[in-house]
Amino acid sequence: MATFIFAQLTIREAQRRRILWVALLMGIGFLTVFGVGFHYVMLELEMFSDGGTMNTAAGGLLAIGLYATSLLVTVMTVLVSVTTISGEIDTHTIETLLTKPVRRWEVVLGKWLAFMLLLALYLLLLAGGLMLFVYLRSGITLQNVPAGLGLMLLQGLIVLSVTILGGTRLSTLANGVLAFMLFGIAFLGSWIEQIGALFQNETAVDIGIITSLLLPNEVLWRRAVTLFLPEMADSPVMSAGPFVVISQPSPAMVWYALFYTAVLLLLALFSFSRRDL
Amino acid sequence: MLAIETTHLRKEFGSKVAVADLNLEVARGEVFGFLGPNGAGKTTAVKMLLGLTAPTAGEATLLGAPLGDRPTRARIGFLPEHFRFHEWLRAAEFLDLHGRLYGLPGARRRAAIPDLLALVGLADRAETQLKAFSKGMLQRIGLAQALLNDPELVFLDEPTSGLDPLGRRLVRDIITYLREEGTAVFLNSHLLSEVERTCDRVTFIRRGRTLETIALRDGPETAVRLTLRVGRPDAALLQGLAQFGEHVLLDRGSGAITLTIAGEETIPRLARWLHEQEQNLYTLSPQRLSLEDRFLQIVGEESEG
Numbered sequence: 001m002a003t004f005i006f007a008q009l010t011i012r013e014a015q016r017r018r019i020l021w022v023a024l025l026m027g028i029g030f031l032t033v034f035g036v037g038f039h040y041v042m043l044e045l046e047m048f049s050d051g052g053t054m055n056t057a058a059g060g061l062l063a064i065g066l067y068a069t070s071l072l073v074t075v076m077t078v079l080v081s082v083t084t085i086s087g088e089i090d091t092h093t094i095e096t097l098l099t100k101p102v103r104r105w106e107v108v109l110g111k112w113l114a115f116m117l118l119l120a121l122y123l124l125l126l127a128g129g130l131m132l133f134v135y136l137r138s139g140i141t142l143q144n145v146p147a148g149l150g151l152m153l154l155q156g157l158i159v160l161s162v163t164i165l166g167g168t169r170l171s172t173l174a175n176g177v178l179a180f181m182l183f184g185i186a187f188l189g190s191w192i193e194q195i196g197a198l199f200q201n202e203t204a205v206d207i208g209i210i211t212s213l214l215l216p217n218e219v220l221w222r223r224a225v226t227l228f229l230p231e232m233a234d235s236p237v238m239s240a241g242p243f244v245v246i247s248q249p250s251p252a253m254v255w256y257a258l259f260y261t262a263v264l265l266l267l268a269l270f271s272f273s274r275r276d277l
Numbered sequence: 278m279l280a281i282e283t284t285h286l287r288k289e290f291g292s293k294v295a296v297a298d299l300n301l302e303v304a305r306g307e308v309f310g311f312l313g314p315n316g317a318g319k320t321t322a323v324k325m326l327l328g329l330t331a332p333t334a335g336e337a338t339l340l341g342a343p344l345g346d347r348p349t350r351a352r353i354g355f356l357p358e359h360f361r362f363h364e365w366l367r368a369a370e371f372l373d374l375h376g377r378l379y380g381l382p383g384a385r386r387r388a389a390i391p392d393l394l395a396l397v398g399l400a401d402r403a404e405t406q407l408k409a410f411s412k413g414m415l416q417r418i419g420l421a422q423a424l425l426n427d428p429e430l431v432f433l434d435e436p437t438s439g440l441d442p443l444g445r446r447l448v449r450d451i452i453t454y455l456r457e458e459g460t461a462v463f464l465n466s467h468l469l470s471e472v473e474r475t476c477d478r479v480t481f482i483r484r485g486r487t488l489e490t491i492a493l494r495d496g497p498e499t500a501v502r503l504t505l506r507v508g509r510p511d512a513a514l515l516q517g518l519a520q521f522g523e524h525v526l527l528d529r530g531s532g533a534i535t536l537t538i539a540g541e542e543t544i545p546r547l548a549r550w551l552h553e554q555e556q557n558l559y560t561l562s563p564q565r566l567s568l569e570d571r572f573l574q575i576v577g578e579e580s581e582g
């Protein structure tokens with residue numbers, strides 16, 4: 001019950017602090033830029049290309065848009081959730097909440113659920129908008145859309161759980177540094193893995209896998225793009241890029257990511273219940 | 278059953294001892310002042326009582342339940358010292374949120390909120406966002422928040438620090454009202470004159486230890502310092518005076534004797550006794566010590582030691 005109150009409060013805060021409106025407005029801007037760009041590229045392709053090349057190029061553009069979405073969603077998740085617990089501890093706002101007959105973990109879970117909902121809606125707006133635009137303009141559709149979007153959502157939930165857990169013990173800034181650096185390391189590791197796979201260097205691939213275990217965020221994107229565009233994964237047309245997957249992440253990585261998220265969330269609930277305020 | 282009882286409550290942060298040995302008994306319906314110099318451990322003590330910080334050792338109960346008991350928190354109100362609330366909430370929304378956290382049903386919240394806003398003088402600000410509130414107004418709305426659940430015990434941490442004289446008067450009136458309602462009030466304040474006017478008893482703490490608890494209300498139990506001068510201030514007389522009070526002292530220079538008696542009703546008995554002893558009585562002067570005198574006496578003594 002109190003979990004629900006805290007979730008509602010978190011959403012209301014996002015609304016009152018104009019986070020929702022700015023995000024919505026900028027999201028529309030993002031879709032507009034993509035839409036205009038996509039339209040003009042298609043005009044060019046329609047004049048000079050055959051159907052196959054056109055489909056591959058359109059799919060590639062869509063993949064770029066989705067990749068940008070995946071990065072944006074990750075970064076924005078960190079930004080909006082990084083102060084939510086440590087900030088209320090710093091301002092002592094939390095004291096009047098926790099002296100009520102509520103359980104401490106209800107505060108943490110409520111916030112987590114609220115951010116999950118906001119994240120899911122925003123992902124749906126951006127990714128759904130991109131897909132809809134591409135479909136209306138070129139008739140191209142992606143495969144395994146619900147599963148792929150689910151993986152992109154999980155990308156956000158992973159960093160959300162990191163910042164929520166960090167917020168129970170770290171200052172806002174330290175928490176932000178932790179989340180972004182973890183993301184940065186996993187990002188770099190993922191590229192080392194890709195390049196390692198290209199040159200068949202096993203050590204490089206292993207480095208990538210280890211960093212993915214540290215933060216299985218980027219690896220989920222690669223999994224998602226192979227679901228969305230399975231034929232592009234083996235297409236020789238495109239050179240290496242974030243939307244071409246040379247080293248295929250194992251399906252076990254998805255289970256690992258789910259487990260990782262759940263464990264971090266549970267740790268956050270436990271950690272906050274135990275700390276002195 | 279007591280409102281608050283602590284025995285040997287202790288809190289260490291690493292090697293630093295914030296509260297060394299806290300022993301308190303606060304009765305139901307009593308207005309209790311918690312006094313001590315800065316850094317005496319008052320805030321940590323309050324946080325332990327409210328379950329925000331876990332004690333290292335010792336035991337305590339609030340309203341008969343052990344510390345941290347969740348259902349008991351529904352019967353307690355709290356105005357923190359650093360009252361920062363969700364500033365993007367409107368005043369009525371803020372109270373509604375805290376009412377929901379107390380588990381109050383909607384009908385009760387709708388009935389209580391306008392009354393409480395009126396009580397703290399913010400009836401016309403129900404729809405104003407808290408970010409537009411002054412410090413004094415925030416303190417008032419915080420006070421209303423602490424009273425939402427008709428608590429049996431209220432913790433007020435420096436409730437008058439941000440208030441103008443009018444606001445202080447309001448807080449005093451609210452404390453008087455709470456006493457009439459039978460609510461126990463635990464008041465943490467630096468303003469000794471405020472404490473003196475509102476509290477039934479006060480306890481002094483220093484370096485995380487309770488030093489002394491004294492009664493403040495007018496009445497027979499209020500301690501009085503007596504100064505007297507008699508014809509023959511000899512050892513037998515001083516011994517005899519010890520039955521009436523404590524700290525019997527003779528100033529050999531002036532011949533004045535001072536002693537602290539429990540209350541004014543001792544004075545006529547003492548005068549009769551002196552008469553029976555065939556002592557000539559030259560001076561018999563009672564003096565009530567101000568809280569500030571007592572504070573400096575009790576806390577000061579300790580700091581010199």
